[in-house]
Amino acid sequence: MGTIGEYIKSAIASIKNNKGRSFLTMLGIIIGIAAVLTILVIGDGLKAEASGQMSSLETTTIDISIDLSKTDKCFTPANMDAIEQSMNCIYGLSPQITLYGTGKGRKATYSIYLTGGSDVLSHSGSNKILYGRYFTRDDVEASNNVCVISETAAINLFGYVNAIGETIEITSEDMTSEFTVVGVRENTSLDKSYATQVDDKPVLTGDIPYTAAAQAYNYDVNSLFTDVKAYLHEDNKDIAMSKMKSVVENVTGLRGEDAVKVTASYGMDESTKNILSVVTIVIALIASISLIVGGIGVMNIMIVSVTERTREIGIRKSLGARTSSILVQFLAEAAILTFTGGVFGIVLGLFFAKMLCTGIGFTFIVNPILVIIVVGISISVGLFFGIYPANRASKLNPIDALRSE
Amino acid sequence: MKKLVEIKDVCKIYNPGENEVRALNHVNLTIGENEFVAIIGQSGSGKSTLMNMIGCLDIPTSGKYYLHGKDVSHMSDDEQSDIRNEEIGFIFQGFNLIQSLTAMENVELPLIYRGIGKRERDRLAEVALNSVGLEKRKNHRPNEMSGGQQQRVAIARAIAQAPPILLADEPTGNLDSSSSKEIIKIIKRLYREGRTVIVITHDSGIAKQAKRIITISDGEIQSDIINPDYKED
Numbered sequence: 011m012g013t014i015g016e017y018i019k020s021a022i023a024s025i026k027n028n029k030g031r032s033f034l035t036m037l038g039i040i041i042g043i044a045a046v047l048t049i050l051v052i053g054d055g056l057k058a059e060a061s062g063q064m065s066s067l068e069t070t071t072i073d074i075s076i077d078l079s080k081t082d083k084c085f086t087p088a089n090m091d092a093i094e095q096s097m098n099c100i101y102g103l104s105p106q107i108t109l110y111g112t113g114k115g116r117k118a119t120y121s122i123y124l125t126g127g128s129d130v131l132s133h134s135g136s137n138k139i140l141y142g143r144y145f146t147r148d149d150v151e152a153s154n155n156v157c158v159i160s161e162t163a164a165i166n167l168f169g170y171v172n173a174i175g176e177t178i179e180i181t182s183e184d185m186t187s188e189f190t191v192v193g194v195r196e197n198t199s200l201d202k203s204y205a206t207q208v209d210d211k212p213v214l215t216g217d218i219p220y221t222a223a224a225q226a227y228n229y230d231v232n233s234l235f236t237d238v239k240a241y242l243h244e245d246n247k248d249i250a251m252s253k254m255k256s257v258v259e260n261v262t263g264l265r266g267e268d269a270v271k272v273t274a275s276y277g278m279d280e281s282t283k284n285i286l287s288v289v290t291i292v293i294a295l296i297a298s299i300s301l302i303v304g305g306i307g308v309m310n311i312m313i314v315s316v317t318e319r320t321r322e323i324g325i326r327k328s329l330g331a332r333t334s335s336i337l338v339q340f341l342a343e344a345a346i347l348t349f350t351g352g353v354f355g356i357v358l359g360l361f362f363a364k365m366l367c368t369g370i371g372f373t374f375i376v377n378p379i380l381v382i383i384v385v386g387i388s389i390s391v392g393l394f395f396g397i398y399p400a401n402r403a404s405k406l407n408p409i410d411a412l413r414s415e
Numbered sequence: 416m417k418k419l420v421e422i423k424d425v426c427k428i429y430n431p432g433e434n435e436v437r438a439l440n441h442v443n444l445t446i447g448e449n450e451f452v453a454i455i456g457q458s459g460s461g462k463s464t465l466m467n468m469i470g471c472l473d474i475p476t477s478g479k480y481y482l483h484g485k486d487v488s489h490m491s492d493d494e495q496s497d498i499r500n501e502e503i504g505f506i507f508q509g510f511n512l513i514q515s516l517t518a519m520e521n522v523e524l525p526l527i528y529r530g531i532g533k534r535e536r537d538r539l540a541e542v543a544l545n546s547v548g549l550e551k552r553k554n555h556r557p558n559e560m561s562g563g564q565q566q567r568v569a570i571a572r573a574i575a576q577a578p579p580i581l582l583a584d585e586p587t588g589n590l591d592s593s594s595s596k597e598i599i600k601i602i603k604r605l606y607r608e609g610r611t612v613i614v615i616t617h618d619s620g621i622a623k624q625a626k627r628i629i630t631i632s633d634g635e636i637q638s639d640i641i642n643p644d645y646k647e648d
């Protein structure tokens with residue numbers, strides 16, 4: 011192994027002896043590696059961005075709707091209960107009703123957008139409860155005027171995050187009602203997109219029991235809902251999908267009337283992620299063409315180098331260098347060139363990726379494994395394109411090589 | 416006297432067929448241990464071809480070559496490399512130093528291929544360079560040295576290898592007369608230290624200092640004599 015160290019040393023020496031040319035050779039690799047890395051890092055950023063935007067939909071849901079043109083039946087608290095009883099593989103059902111108006115807190119008044127649903131609405135996003143609790147089934151059944159609001163809402167309305175126990179006065183058209191804060195949750199992407207909606211002020215968000223929302227508007231919950239969402243456990247969504255329609259038809263008494271429609275809505279699932287990965291890989295492959303061009307540049311320079319150093323190879327052989335010694339020396343030279351180029355390329359690539367990510371607004375994520383792989387690729391390019399010239403060098407006949415000038 | 420080099424009925428033919436060149440034509444030659452041989456002959460007579468053969472840089476078209484009793488006429492490239500590394504020290508007319516390496520590094524080169532560690536290499540190279548009077552030029556590159564100095568580096572390289580055979584092809588061909596004298600002095604010393612030295616030369620002055628003189632012409636050995644004028648000094 012000690013001898014391999016010597017060959018590597020002589021490879022480094024010869025690279026140093028030809029600094030200008032070595033740099034030009036590396037340039038191809040630098041550009042290639044930088045391009046590939048930039049694209050892969052931006053691809054990762056894109057994936058993170060896309061899954062972030064869809065995180066509120068992460069739980070798989072089933073939309074169930076009753077066609078009003080075929081029947082006048084609709085979802086009621088009673089039949090929703092019954093459906094949940096027969097479908098123990100789901101978290102539960104939630105209708106949706108929105109309460110939009112102005113919310114007055116102790117500190118200030120803002121536009122507010124409250125989503126009315128059942129307690130299973132807590133499964134709709136990945137955002138966590140920071141203080142207090144989500145509202146419960148009891149709150150729903152008792153039409154309690156309680157609410158869970160976002161971090162931003164708490165800060166804006168009350169001036170602090172832990173706003174449990176505070177009251178918000180909601181005014182919508184001609185009705186006014188008060189809601190007690192029982193929980194504060196993390197912001198969702200909705201909060202981000204609502205950040206500067208009305209007069210540069212944010213629209214605040216929160217969740218309330220649908221019964222309380224209906225009560226505020228004076229609606230009857232027994233004749234209000236033709237659409238509900240079922241929230242599913244990730245594990246048994248297939249079972250749920252297959253059973254849902256018949257269970258709903260049985261419970262509502264709509265069997266055979268073709269009035270119940272069931273559609274699954276998936277969040278950012280594996281197939282979406284896969285598509286993004288494929289897109290990234292395809293672009294990276296296109297970028298890697300420049301890597302191939304760079305590799306051919308390495309090969310070209312190595313051939314010139316072998317030709318120029320024919321006499322040196324002859325001398326080495328006359329002194330006892332074996333075929334493999336010469337081969338290793340020239341391969342090492344090619345691999346070191348591309349490795350060094352790769353390192354510069356990584357620095358440059360990360361720089362560009364950082365700039366572009368900042369520009370587009372993606373998070374700049376660098377996967378260390380990616381960097382290791384890219385280094386591996388750059389060395390392999392050197393070895394692959396170095397083989398032909400190195401082999402040519404090692405096979406030179408020592409007498410002919412010594413005679414050359 | 417033990418046989419070191421034994422060449423039996425060797426032919427070397429270049430470009431076999433139409434305009435073939437018989438560089439060596441049925442050559443028989445035996446050289447023992449600790450001999451001092453000069454090979455002379457006209458340009459194109461086959462001297463270098465013979466030396467390449469003895470030095471295992473080339474294999475004969477026909478015939479046999481035994482080195483230390485071992486048949487080396489049909490060896491693979493790598494086997495030939497190993498033999499050169501262990502048995503042969505070359506001194507060429509054009510010095511054949513690697514320009515990008517210092518004197519030390521050039522001298523260490525064959526030792527690297529022998530797998531000797533850095534420390535021992537440094538020691539051997541230093542001893543060898545000292546013995547040719549180049550202790551002050553260790554870290555100089557060939558283009559920073561005179562022809563005579565470069566040739567002494569090449570000799571030091573051969574000395575460091577400690578081979579039984581030293582092959583010199585026109586070692587003074589590129590040198591002025593005072594450098595030549597110095598080189599010849601060193602070569603004679605190496606002979607006295609027990610090596611077999613084979614010198615190819617045009618210079619009858621040099622040939623006359625050898626113990627045995629072989630003359631070849633047109634690829635054949637014309638005469639092979641003990642030098643009547645040889646003087647120990």
Ligand SMILES: Nc1ncnc2c1ncn2[C@@H]1O[C@H](COP(=O)(O)OP(=O)(O)OP(=O)(O)O)[C@@H](O)[C@H]1O
Pocket residue numbers: 429430436437438456457458459460461462463464465
């Ligand atoms: N590779 C080769 N291909 C063809 N012919 C060759 C080759 N090498 C040598 N020869 C021929 O073989 C003959 C012997 O050449 P060689 O080099 O041995 O001569 P030499 O005695 O060393 O001459 P000089 O004193 O000029 O160096 C010459 O006629 C030469 O042209």
Ligand SMILES: [Mg+2]
Pocket residue numbers: 462463464584
């Ligand atoms: Mg010659």
